[in-house]
């Protein structure tokens with residue numbers, strides 16, 4: 001199961017025939033496992049990892065630390081779920097440490113994000129304060145290094 | 160005419176590494192997918208590199224004890240105790256070396272007197288027999304066969320013994336076949352070693368790369384600790400081939416003898432590499448297990464590919480090699496490997512590089528990226544079709 005998920009997480013969709021071979025299982029077993037994982041909400045979707053910094057299109061990310069007021073019975077869930085509804089919110093986490101929530105916001109440019117913070121995020125009931133850090137350059141995301149590395153100098157044939 | 164720098168008879172008579180010639184051939188071509196590599200395609204896990212770099216920053220760049228740092232020897236002892244329940248005294252029974260390569264050389268030099276024989280089951284790693292022969296000892300190749308899953312059979316070993324036999328080598332999981340031996344299969348060999356008072360030089364460098372069953376450390380068998388020189392290293396399991404680090408374990412007397420030779424010829428293993436190796440033993444398990452999981456997937460993919468192409472290959476339980484039979488094509492190993500290279504730009508090593516009984520086989524490694532393996536299988540399929548259709552011109 002773990003191994004199956006690892007493959008899908010790093011490689012995207014792989015046909016069940018190949019998965020069966022690589023995992024030493026039958027095609028039927030693999031397909032049943034995939035169906036289960038989808039049903040249980042473990043396997044959410046397949047998506048590509050895009051390095052937007054190489055594309056002309058403007059795209060800016062900011063990590064925003066949010067302090068919020070917890071509510072009786074549900075803590076930060078309500079405000080977090082409310083904020084998650086905004087399309088601008090790329091990811092959202094409950095955090096340990098100083099801030100309560102970390103909101104990753106995606107925008108076309110810095111002003112776009114500033115506007116979202118001022119007009120949407122900060123005024124949301126339950127949000128007490130925000131602290132915004134813009135991403136200047138991405139070195140690694142989702143386990144993928146985005147900088148060039150020296151080529152492995154392995155010999156073509158060795159004993 | 161003899162020149163001042165004419166090499167010694169020993170050097171002149173040393174057979175060239177069977178792989179060298181093929182390597183030169185591969186070098187002349189581009190766009191080759193190489194299944195001919197005997198090392199991991201992964202980079203050394205970064206935490207290991209980081210530990211070594213930090214060690215250098217802190218100035219740990221001097222000679223170490225001839226035996227290696229005590230810290231590393233203690234970590235090695237703990238590792239062996241934990242995995243196989245064999246105990247070695249880090250003070251006197253472990254020697255850190257420049258890879259298993261050096262450890263093998265030291266073992267033979269420390270052990271053998273002129274004319275003493277070492278039985279070397281083949282196919283095997285290229286260095287064993289030269290290491291024996293360079294000491295003035297005599298290496299005796301002993302064939303293992305695909306029908307027997309390339310394990311060493313006690314009958315075969317016993318039949319090869321002579322009054323001059325001092326030792327035999329073992330390498331499971333095996334390079335080049337990927338064969339493994341179970342505890343049950345090893346036990347009769349241990350009995351023979353006892354009965355005939357033989358030393359066993361056990362190269363267990365692929366011990367962690369095991370996909371079927373569990374590795375049995377030969378020294379953990381009853382009575383064997385006292386007659387085994389156990390060799391292992393960091394090259395394969397931790398993707399550290401270029402670091403040149405390995406070790407030998409055994410009773411103090413033989414390890415001390417090996418250390419004496421090592422103290423004159425190498426002084427000590429690289430201190431930077433020893434720092435890295437310590438990190439590998441302390442915190443490298445997860446990185447290693449992830450590589451093992453990758454190898455296992457590729458292993459299955461390659462074997463399934465062979466099945467679909469009708470290429471007979473037994474199921475290798477360890478290392479990162481497959482050793483399919485190409486005998487049915489009527490070609491020799493060398494012809495097959497060369498033709499495959501020229502026709503389809505796929506490099507695999509002729510089985511004969513690992514001993515005469517490797518004839519009829521090629522060694523193909525799956526320490527190769529999955530995508531390249533898939534492409535290599537396609538090319539191999541095309542090659543076999545062309546071969547069958549008689550469209551391939553063979554070199555003499």
Ligand SMILES: Cc1ncc(COP(=O)(O)O)c(C=O)c1O
Pocket residue numbers: 159197257258259260261284330333334362364391392393394400403404405
């Ligand atoms: C069976 C075997 N022993 C020893 C070695 C050499 O290992 P090291 O890098 O530790 O010298 C190799 C390398 O290919 C090998 O396959």
